Amino acid sequence: MTAKPPLDPTLPAPRMADEAIQLVDARNRPCGSAPRALMRRFQFWHRATYVVVLNRHGEICVQRRTLAKEVFPGGLDLAAGGVVGAGEAVHVAACRELAEELGIRGVPLRHAGEFCHDRGGNHIFGSLYLVEYSGPLTLQVEEVADAFWCSLEEALALDGVTPDTRQAVEALIASGWLEAGR
Numbered sequence: 001m002t003a004k005p006p007l008d009p010t011l012p013a014p015r016m017a018d019e020a021i022q023l024v025d026a027r028n029r030p031c032g033s034a035p036r037a038l039m040r041r042f043q044f045w046h047r048a049t050y051v052v053v054l055n056r057h058g059e060i061c062v063q064r065r066t067l068a069k070e071v072f073p074g075g076l077d078l079a080a081g082g083v084v085g086a087g088e089a090v091h092v093a094a095c096r097e098l099a100e101e102l103g104i105r106g107v108p109l110r111h112a113g114e115f116c117h118d119r120g121g122n123h124i125f126g127s128l129y130l131v132e133y134s135g136p137l138t139l140q141v142e143e144v145a146d147a148f149w150c151s152l153e154e155a156l157a158l159d160g161v162t163p164d165t166r167q168a169v170e171a172l173i174a175s176g177w178l179e180a181g182r
Helices: 036-042 090-102 152-157 161-175
Strands: 002-004 020-024 030-035 046-054 059-063 078-084 111-119 122-132 138-140 143-149
Touching: 020 036, 020 046, 020 111, 030 036, 046 090, 059 090, 059 152, 078 090, 078 138, 090 122, 090 138, 111 161, 122 161, 138 143, 138 161
Parallel strands: 002 138, 046 122
Antiparallel strands: 020 030, 046 059, 046 078, 059 143, 111 122
């Protein structure tokens, strides 16, 4: 797993702190947009994507967030993903985030449901996706410090897992999309 320099023209352009984020109301209905910084400051409801990456052995890809991340710096993510841009379709955001963070492109995503994360000042309607991928990873140096593979049980037992990605994986288990102990 190698990290490419930030100016690699084959990767999507990094998202800026002032990018426009799709805002939604408490029922997940679009109600405008705001710069990312204001969305965080005022804790607005918004949409985000969560793409759980499994390899052919059934292991989950775990990412360590860089220390520069605005939320949960240095934490562990059990899914690739991020906020949905203003006017952006959720599945397009999921593909974009997967390509940005891990360099995974051209693989089919399976939509696996939705969940609501309303903790710690984060108000998120999350869209869940699964992808099977066993190729090389190209980490986004601004966001991903490291990535590794482990069993689902090992991943859920790790200290420092971000609460929203933990909830995303638990929602996939509860709905039967992922099976613990397989």
